[in-house]
Amino acid sequence: MDKENSRNTTIFMVAMFALLIAYEVFFMGPREKAREAAQKAAAVQQQQAALAAPGAATYIDxxxxxxxxxxxxxxxxxxxxxxxxxxxxxxxxxxxxxxxxxxxxxxxxxxxxxxxxxxxxxxxxxxxxxxxxxxxxxxxxxxxxxxxxxxxxxxxxxxxxxxxxxxxxxxxxxxxxxxxxxxxxxxxxxxxxxxxxxxxxxxxxxxxxxxxxxxxxxxxxxxxxxxxxxxxxxxxxxxxxxxxxxxxxxxxxxxxxxxxxxxxxxxxxxxxxxxxxxxxxxxxxxxxxxxxxxxxxxxxxxxxxxxxxxxxxxxxxxxxxxxxxxxxxxxxxWGHFWFFTRPIFWLLETIHGYVGNFGVSILLLTLILRGAMFPLANKSYESMSKMKKLAPEIEAIKKKNEKEPAKTQQETMQLYQREKINPLMGCLPLVVQIPIFFSLYKVLYVTLEMRHAPFFGWIRDLSAPDPATFVNLFGLLPFNPAAIPLIGGFLDGPLHIGVYPILYGITMWLSQNMSPQAVTDPSQKMLMQFMPIMFLFFFSHTPSGLVVYWVASNVFTVAQQYFMMHKYRVANPIDDLIARFGGGGKAVAIKT
Structure with a gap:
């Protein structure tokens, strides 16, 4: 399999993973809650029947x-x-x-x-x-x-x-x-x-x-x-x-x-x-x-x-x-990947010994990890910026060889070689961060040190999901969504979306739109467009400390991408937004 197909396959697999997460949040989550409720009701009935039976356990306070x-x-x-x-x-x-x-x-x-x-x-x-x-x-x-x-x-x-x-x-x-x-x-x-x-x-x-x-x-x-x-x-x-x-x-x-x-x-x-x-x-x-x-x-x-x-x-x-x-x-x-989980916990606890706040420790951990990955990420974003700049030429090759996919692939790879671009470099930062993601998730979930550990503002427990929700305008409206008859469980369940998950969705969208669009299949493109929304819902139900890490990591990603795109004079969505809402006009792609 050639390099571009490998990249497309990787992106497609990530998108399918996002779909599975959405399925878990919207379908399996409510179904699991209903199952738990039925089990609890059955347990109560069994207990009542057992207490009525001879020889059953009886309790005192x-x-x-x-x-x-x-x-x-x-x-x-x-x-x-x-x-x-x-x-x-x-x-x-x-x-x-x-x-x-x-x-x-x-x-x-x-x-x-x-x-x-x-x-x-x-x-x-x-x-x-x-x-x-x-x-x-x-x-x-x-x-x-x-x-x-x-x-x-x-x-x-x-x-x-x-x-x-x-x-x-x-x-x-x-x-x-x-x-x-x-x-x-x-x-x-x-x-x-x-x-x-x-x-x-x-x-x-x-x-x-x-x-x-x-x-x-x-x-x-x-x-x-x-x-x-x-x-x-x-x-x-x-x-x-x-x-x-x-x-x-x-x-x-x-x-x-x-x-x-x-x-x-x-x-x-x-x-x-x-x-x-x-x-x-x-x-x-x-x-x-x-x-x-x-x-x-x-x-x-x-x-x-x-x-x-x-x-x-x-x-x-x-x-x-x-x-x-x-x-x-x-x-x-510590889990099967203890060789990742233990060092990350040690680093978090060491930083916490100096700053006294695990939320700040997570931000500094992000800075350290992104600093360690900076050379690799720079190479990746350099490759991605060059690919985005070459997008018109690649599109022209595809149109010219519309009926000859093999020739399209050959000429595209020749273009990459001439410009010294490795298409797979764009995936490396994501691949490197996957074990960090799961290890930090494990650390936040299992270690007592994270239990009830506050950050700032409304985040009072980094091991729990963001308690704010857009349903009541993040607490500005004086009502509890869970208390609303009939739909309260849904509003406080799948539709519970906090501030940090929204920030994650925005930063992921920015990073995604600053990357070259390697997929051409319409269904894959649609999946890619919905990925920020899917992950937004996923992160609404994960420990807020993990979302703090990922938002900070995305900010670093966007900053590095922005720097590289300016260096290689490539148009990007940030400049487009500034031009639309700050400059009064529409951004124009920078040409060399």
Whole structure:
């Protein structure tokens, strides 16, 4: 295939990609919302039927569940909650630094919830063996008094009445890591065999992100490999076990993680389990240590670290380094193209350390990336400007050889060679930016650092779409489009178009019209003309940080194209607009 056909094919494929996006926004999006609504209605009906059936799960409210056990308060700079003395488990936890919405009055994010309440979520620990060991109903006693806080651990004790004395010491740092040290002393006359265990359990279906680019479910690094199982696959396949020395495992949401990290030199049996109990799906990530034999008068111990908090990259990396937990920052879903995603995140976070605003960091990232691509882009826009200047000659060749396509192609390529033009150079900046686009999209979507990160003005969350919409004149008219009967969902869905997506559409149109029109097929030309509109709708539903990047990138593109077209004295749409609306006349192509 010759070079011009390759270019045409590339442009056509991009146009088809735009059509697929439009199909997703206008057809599949509303259809998916309708499907979700039907699923929620069906789930409510199933739950009501289950509650009416014998043996079905029944729930109490969270506060009532908390009152079911004496408690020891947890108070750290990052966490608040309590330890349940019944069971000696971590089952009540909120993240102080993160709120459920961008509102300052929004409640903090809840991570753990006590058993008995709906969507219970907790970490549990203990021993397994042929004798009575502490369980979920065991009443532990606090030795001493005071809350659990950094530098102030708590000690819990329990005697099984048959010669075994258990002690549990729980400590916590100033971030999200608990350390649970269990010890058992054998005061009986016979040896006892016990094995330590730890588990993270989640009861019920969590609310999942509405995209497939995020991993949520079971996660861990076991036997030297990163293990990831989505909730859907987890429920389907049931139990999955791994033998490992050290490592870690847990349950992850988009931004939050509960994970167990045993001693990194101890062999364990790790398991991801999924069961249905009284109509409720129960997900567990647990690990069991080696069997220990306690002679009369002997003691045995086991220590496990419990991470319960926000997946902040620097925090995870810090624990990975300090505690030797392998691949712990891979709890953030970097994706298959991590070799792009990680450097882009690192660069964004480094810039943010100086400027303090992720929106400004994105603009500076754009400047750095476009600066790195400047020589390549200059060559590309030089080639495109020359091609646009030669457009009349190419058109004359086509007319002269209208019935001889092969001769048209031959003479066109001879013209390109004579003028030292490479037609494929025009596609290179787009090709180079494709991995950057997807990597930045991933970074904005998965990293906690971008959650609720403001820019300027109305952009208060760079990880969310532009909240403004032309329907109410970008907030100038005092009404919410979503509240309009019958059509509110459509106005706040497919027709929700913000300021930055519109700026993207304008800059894309300018860049497109400053490029030579390589396609001749009428259908392809029509697709190319509609591309700015298609992408405008697409970017209206993507994180606003991504649109900020792409608008800034387009501005650089247009500026470089404008410079090159002036250098080679080629007419362009900017001069045309200036002439029409500023100079009072119509622009005329510059001739040499």
């Amino acid at each position: 969270r506060d009532q569940a908390l009152r079911g056990s004496p408690r020891v308060a947890i108070d750290t700079p990052a966490l608040q909650g309590s330890v349940a003395l019944k069971g000696g488990r971590l089952d009540d936890l909120f993240l102080k630094d993160y709120r459920t919405t961008i509102s300052k009055t929004s409640p903090p994010v809840e991570l753990f919830r006590p058993e008995g309440a709906k969507q219970a979520y907790f970490a549990d620990f203990g021993w397994t063996g042929p004798v009575a060991t502490p369980g979920p109903l065991t009443q532990w006693t606090q030795a001493g008094a005071g809350a659990l806080s950094p530098g102030h651990p708590i000690a819990l004790t329990y005697d099984n009445g048959a010669g075994l004395a258990f002690t549990r010491t729980i400590s916590v740092d100033d971030k999200y890591m608990f350390t649970v040290a269990d010890q058992v002393a054998n005061h009986a006359a016979a040896p006892i065999k016990l094995a330590p265990y730890a588990t993270v359990q989640r009861q019920g279906e969590p609310e999942l992100a509405k995209t497939n680019i995020i991993h949520e479910g079971a996660i861990g690094s076991l036997a030297g490999e990163l293990r990831m199982i989505t909730f859907k696959a987890w429920k389907k396949q049931g139990d999955t076990g791994f033998a490992s020395t050290g490592g870690w495992l847990g349950i992850t949401d988009k931004y939050w993680l509960a994970a167990l990290a045993p001693d990194q030199h101890t062999p364990i049996k790790a398991q991801f389990r999924a069961d249905e109990v009284n109509g409720v799906n129960v997900y567990e990530a647990d690990e069991v240590g080696p069997v220990q034999t306690l002679a009369p008068g002997a003691t045995a111990g086991s220590t496990v670290h419990v991470f319960a908090g926000a997946k902040r990259v620097s925090v995870l990396a810090g624990y990975e380094s300090a505690l030797g937990i392998p691949h712990f920052d891979d709890a953030v879903d």
